[in-house]
Amino acid sequence: MAADILIVDDDREVRETLRDVLSDEGFEVHVAADGEHAFGMIDAGLRPNLILLDLMMPLLDGVEFRAAQRRDPRIAAVPVVFISATSTRPSSVDLAGAPLVAKPFDLDELLQAVTDALASAAVS
DSSP, X not given: OOOEEEEEOSOHHHHHHHHHHHHHTTOEEEEESSHHHHHHHHHTTOOXXXXXXXSSOSSSOHHHHHHHHHHOTTXXXXXXXXXXXXXXXXXXXXXXXOOEEESSOOHHHHHHHHHHHHHHHHHO
């Protein structure tokens, strides 16, 4: 059974590229333009195995989404991989141990981060 991945990013081109790449790798992919849309999908029953989460978005950004996700028992244990145009983790931001992959993506690095996050979730 393929893992369900939720991509949350306000950049349409990034969402489409990631959707295409991950679909080609055999994943079931769902996309949301921001954190509020993502929570709407979760409220409607989506239970992803992994969330790819943009750090900077309007409405509900990645940090706010991650904080809310960790408080939500439906998805608290779902691993997150942050994606961001910045290659360094802002010191004032708590990503709660989630890895950060910089845009523009090295697709091999991104796929490795996805694989690693899914594997670590399967063992816990």
